[in-house]
Amino acid sequence: MYNRIEQSFSRQGLMKTLNAQLAAVEKGQVTITCEFSEALTQQHGFFHAGVATSIVDSACGYAALTMLPENTEVLTVEFKVNFMKPAKTDKLICIGKVLQSGKTLTVCEGYVYDSKEEKLIAKMTATMIGVAY
Amino acid sequence: MYNRIEQSFSRQGLMKTLNAQLAAVEKGQVTITCEFSEALTQQHGFFHAGVATSIVDSACGYAALTMLPENTEVLTVEFKVNFMKPAKTDKLICIGKVLQSGKTLTVCEGYVYDSKEEKLIAKMTATMIGVAY
Amino acid sequence: MYNRIEQSFSRQGLMKTLNAQLAAVEKGQVTITCEFSEALTQQHGFFHAGVATSIVDSACGYAALTMLPENTEVLTVEFKVNFMKPAKTDKLICIGKVLQSGKTLTVCEGYVYDSKEEKLIAKMTATMIGVAY
Amino acid sequence: MYNRIEQSFSRQGLMKTLNAQLAAVEKGQVTITCEFSEALTQQHGFFHAGVATSIVDSACGYAALTMLPENTEVLTVEFKVNFMKPAKTDKLICIGKVLQSGKTLTVCEGYVYDSKEEKLIAKMTATMIGVAY
Numbered sequence: 001m002y003n004r005i006e007q008s009f010s011r012q013g014l015m016k017t018l019n020a021q022l023a024a025v026e027k028g029q030v031t032i033t034c035e036f037s038e039a040l041t042q043q044h045g046f047f048h049a050g051v052a053t054s055i056v057d058s059a060c061g062y063a064a065l066t067m068l069p070e071n072t073e074v075l076t077v078e079f080k081v082n083f084m085k086p087a088k089t090d091k092l093i094c095i096g097k098v099l100q101s102g103k104t105l106t107v108c109e110g111y112v113y114d115s116k117e118e119k120l121i122a123k124m125t126a127t128m129i130g131v132a133y
Numbered sequence: 134m135y136n137r138i139e140q141s142f143s144r145q146g147l148m149k150t151l152n153a154q155l156a157a158v159e160k161g162q163v164t165i166t167c168e169f170s171e172a173l174t175q176q177h178g179f180f181h182a183g184v185a186t187s188i189v190d191s192a193c194g195y196a197a198l199t200m201l202p203e204n205t206e207v208l209t210v211e212f213k214v215n216f217m218k219p220a221k222t223d224k225l226i227c228i229g230k231v232l233q234s235g236k237t238l239t240v241c242e243g244y245v246y247d248s249k250e251e252k253l254i255a256k257m258t259a260t261m262i263g264v265a266y
Numbered sequence: 267m268y269n270r271i272e273q274s275f276s277r278q279g280l281m282k283t284l285n286a287q288l289a290a291v292e293k294g295q296v297t298i299t300c301e302f303s304e305a306l307t308q309q310h311g312f313f314h315a316g317v318a319t320s321i322v323d324s325a326c327g328y329a330a331l332t333m334l335p336e337n338t339e340v341l342t343v344e345f346k347v348n349f350m351k352p353a354k355t356d357k358l359i360c361i362g363k364v365l366q367s368g369k370t371l372t373v374c375e376g377y378v379y380d381s382k383e384e385k386l387i388a389k390m391t392a393t394m395i396g397v398a399y
Numbered sequence: 400m401y402n403r404i405e406q407s408f409s410r411q412g413l414m415k416t417l418n419a420q421l422a423a424v425e426k427g428q429v430t431i432t433c434e435f436s437e438a439l440t441q442q443h444g445f446f447h448a449g450v451a452t453s454i455v456d457s458a459c460g461y462a463a464l465t466m467l468p469e470n471t472e473v474l475t476v477e478f479k480v481n482f483m484k485p486a487k488t489d490k491l492i493c494i495g496k497v498l499q500s501g502k503t504l505t506v507c508e509g510y511v512y513d514s515k516e517e518k519l520i521a522k523m524t525a526t527m528i529g530v531a532y
């Protein structure tokens with residue numbers, strides 16, 4: 001399972017650009033992390049909301065993928081994110097978890113934490129669709 | 134107004150990393166564009182959903198800022214994005230528009246189009262908060 | 267088309283309870299209205315957010331249904347609503363419109379107006395799924 | 400605290416109309432239940448999505464209120480709901496929980512369960528604003 005996710009992850013140009021790391025894969029849950037750099041900031045010098053969103057969206061998509069048959073890929077139908085604390089941290093820890101796995105649609109929740117996993121910076125709810133290829 | 138937005142935009146490290154361009158600023162509406170590159174892709178070689186989201190979030194935030202007094206900054210409270218078509222295009226055109234401007238909160242809608250502004254790739258609804266500094 | 271929608275609408279017990287009226291049906295757009303009564307209030311005596319949401323959800327669902335083949339029904343996958351003005355009015359006018367019609371999923375936008383259609387009280391974005399029966 | 404919530408709840412005409420019951424109040428969490436009746440159905444004879452949404456919105460609002468000073472009321476800024484299972488049950492159990500309590504905004508999560516609290520029928524994320532009166 002890790003290999004399947006890792007191969008897809010390594011083809012995501014954006015994850016390289018953001019210097020994101022696939023940290024953990026288990027059935028129904030995937031963790032991706034990202035070290036702080038100036039290249040990822042908003043105007044106040046913290047992580048841009050879009051960085052957290054991009055990474056936790058990937059984590060949710062891969063969490064959904066762990067529940068689906070081999071010849072399936074996952075697309076994001078929609079997501080919603082609440083930003084609760086400023087993303088002032090040296091590393092984002094982004095965890096995607098499957099909440100409900102259906103035949104067509106998978107509902108995931110995404111959590112963006114600071115480097116100590118103490119502060120919940122943002123929370124995502126995402127709907128993913130599995131497409132056979 | 135353009136200068137105020139442009140100065141803030143130029144401090145966003147992520148916008149440089151994504152090679153995004155501030156294209157137009159008017160009262161209540163801001164347009165940011167982004168040329169395709171391999172550095173911005175998901176696993177199928179199209180724009181990653183996170184790129185579109187990052188840029189249209191910035192466009193919505195700046196659209197909100199155009200409605201607010203000088204010594205105010207804008208933070209994203211939450212947003213929701215529906216992804217409707219694959220982001221297969223050589224340029225994203227991301228437009229943020231103010232739907233409702235209140236004392237504390239501003240509601241914006243964001244539109245992500247292909248390079249011809251024909252296909253609506255994604256639609257955002259965002260809640261922004263103005264903070265005096 | 268009107269008859270098909272009207273038959274389904276008349277089977278919705280909640281729409282009767284709320285005294286909602288199917289006001290207009292066209293391809294891709296459905297309008298449902300609701301007169302104010304004390305039975306529909308929140309604690310300050312205005313329409314409860316849930317009334318507006320229930321009705322505009324039905325309007326979006328039926329708007330989606332107008333785009334789908336005869337032997338199909340529609341279920342709500344998810345929706346998001348922003349409440350922008352207090353629902354102080356003697357009648358809610360709730361309009362559901364199809365934004366994107368796909369094979370499996372339909373994305374709709376819902377608008378809740380006051381009785382003069384001047385104030386936008388709330389805005390919904392909804393994802394609907396068509397299910398053959 | 401229970402009295403404060405109960406007094407407000409009893410002024411919500413809609414909660415009476417839906418025959419909803421305030422079941423439990425603790426700091427940061429409120430439970431409201433609702434027995435099935437034909438008056439609350441959608442076209443297939445199950446609970447309408449709007450009933451679940453109305454009640455869990457009230458539960459989230461009151462959960463937020465438990466965190467705020469006495470002379471404050473709560474308004475819903477926005478919410479998003481994912482509907483995961485058909486609401487086929489004789490009673491809805493709707494739980495609102497505070498996820499993040501801030502000076503101005505409170506983020507809540509709402510859970511809609513069947514009568515045995517086994518099936519998660521729907522999940523809400525809501526942003527509430529406290530207003531002094």
